[in-house]
Each structure stands twice: as structure tokens, then as C-alpha cells.
Amino acid sequence: MSDFTFTIDGTEITAKEGQTIMDAADDAGIYVPRLCDHEGLRHQGGCRVCTVKADGRSVSACTQPAAPGLTVENETPHINKLRRDLVEMLFHEGNHLCPICEASGNCELQAMAYRLDMTAPTKFPYLEPCRPVDASHPDIALDTNRCISCGRCIRASQDVDGKGVFGYVGRGIHRHVAANGEDLSHTDAEVTDFAISSEVCPVGCIIRKRIGFATPIGEREFDKGLIGHKISAKRDD
């Protein structure tokens, strides 16, 4: 099968065989919000922030293959409300105190909250879990209060670094990401690993020591524009 077309919010776009809705949207300069998906990593389809309606059915754009003639809804008030609920729940599930977080301004979760207009207190209760901080490694710290279990570090370590430093443990609400060892210093994690790089962890959980506030608050990634603006910019060009 060769290239084919489908529509996103009424705009016709071209997709290649084997592309997901999100891949094709990215190429066309249409941003679909996402948290667990990251360029260069295998798709997981876990966070559902990329939910779109494809011919009326809710699907995750990062895993759903594009198909000829598909009608996709992406930026609608209804879908963005669903996405905002998901993002709010992530804030409530962990301990997110942005004003003291060194990821603030570079954090994709926070930036998603901005994009989805999350300004008011929500109706969900804060779960306020007790979660550990692992500062055992000389160059890396893990503050799991902020982990959203997106699994990006797991895939990056396994597939790119060929290591397996991180893995999921527990089930259901208790499922979380943990280092594959007594603590991080008992793994072969290195600060030069792709899994540890700033682009992999979307939040402030994986911390590279001693560089925390090198860039001041107010001059960081998402102070320069809404999350996704680089993808939408392709379209404006």
C-alpha cells in the first residue's frame, strides 16, 4: 500500500503505510498531546493523554495505525476536557509541588496542564502518597514523588542503552517504576545514559545532580512556548 490520506479536525493529511495517527500528525505539523510517547522510543500507549476520536471511537493516537479515509478529532473541547481530567489525576496521584521542583518550566506534565488550561483546583482528592527519594547514586537522584509511571526511562534503558536500569513493580494503583536493584547505586546506571538524559523523564523524577538551577525559572523550555509548539510550527512554515 502506498501513501494515503485521512483527516484530522477537517484537515486532510497524508500518511505512510505503518504510521500511527500521531506519527502522521507530527509529519503534518499537527500536535497531538502526549506524555508516555517520545520520539525514538517504542510506543507504550499508557497515559492516554493522546486520546483522539477516530471515526467516533476513543483511541490512543500514539498506538492506533492511521487508515485511509479515517476521520480523526483532536483539538475539540470535549477531548481536551478528557485529557485535562487525565492530567489532573496525575497531579493528584503523586506529589507535585511545582514551586519547589527543579523540573518546573521544563516539565511536560506541567506544560500539558498549561496547554489544557488547568488553572482551578480540581474535585479529585489529593492522594498524597509516601514515596521514596533515592539519592544513593553519585550523579543521579530519583524523586519518585513526581514519577507518573510513563515508562519512558524503562524503554530508553532497555532499548537504547541496552541496560534495564528501570522496571515496573506492583499492580494497579500500586504499580510504580523502580530501579532494578537495591537502589540506583546498585545498578549500572550512568549519568551519560540516554535514559537519564533530560529528554527522557518528562517530569522531575530523574534528576542529574549538580546542574539543578543552572537555567533560572522563567527562562526554561516551556517558558518559551506551549508544549507542542515546535510541532505546530512545522505547519506554519
Next chain:
Amino acid sequence: MTELPKARIATASLAGCFGCHMAMLDIDERLIELMTLVEFDRSPLTDIKTFTRRCDIGIIEGGCCNEENVHVLQDFRKNCDVLIGIGQCAIMGGLPAMRNAIMHSDEPLRECLEEAFINGRYIRNTTHNIPNDPALPLLLDEVYACAEVVEMDYNIPGCAPTGDVIFETLSKLLAGKFRGFERETIRFD
């Protein structure tokens, strides 16, 4: 032509650092413009401690960490037509809410007090007591966001929000034209 009556504003700092009140002063010279539209009732800025009459707008910095905060907040709800939370402390507890979960304890309040007054490494507390003077307001078990205590009408996010955002929001509210924030201006830091 008769002058429009000025909107009456009251403000309070609850469990906050006063940074949000300082941020209101970041409105700078536009304060003069704003003062043609508003006048202040009870507020740390006027040092008036109780409501002199009903107010149009109440602005709350900080969440509730003690009994007194709750009483003040309820008093504001009772005496203000529109109640605005300003800053992350008011909206979600903010920095004081660190004591709710981050202390990693079943009794976070006790652990927090013991760390602050007894066990902390840099403490010079010769009595080794946790202060318990009856004049001190009773601490709550947790720090609560304002919306967990009373209904809030609007919230201005940020820590602290910029003078620009505060000015824009207040001006639009006074003109009856506030329709939410520009997404590009939303910040939690």
C-alpha cells in the same frame, strides 16, 4: 456625571510566604490606574484587621494550615461577593503542603514539628519543647487548599503570579470581561 462607586477589596495572607502580596505591588505604576477603580478594606496593606463593611472582592494568599486561617477564610467568604485565590499555596496548598506527604510519616504533623523544634540538625532549642502557648493558633492535621474549605470563585495561578497577570486579571474582572487566562501566561512557578 456622578462617579462610579469604587470596588472595595479585602486581602489576607494565610499559610503563604507573603510573596503573592509582594507580587501585587509588582503591578508598579499601574497601581495608580487600579486605585482609581478600587479601594482597600481589611488587608495587610492597610493594616485594617476586620471587615469595616461588605466587600466586592476578597483576595486570598495561602491555604489553611491552622485554625485561624480557616476562620479568616470563612469570614472572607461571608463578607465578599467574589473570592479570588492567588498563588499555588491558595490553589493547592503550595509549599506548606510539603508537610502533608513529603515527611513520609503516618503522623506528618508530629514529625514536622519534631524536625523543626527537636531533631533538626541545626536547631538551637534549649527547652527541647514544641511551642504550645495557648495564644498560638492550633495547627491543622494537614495543610488544606482554600477550595477544600470554602467555595472559591477565581484562582490566579503562579508562585507568585506576575504583576502583569494580576493586573490583567483584576482589570478584566472589574470590567466584567474576565474569560479565563491566556494559556501562554499560565505558570505554576
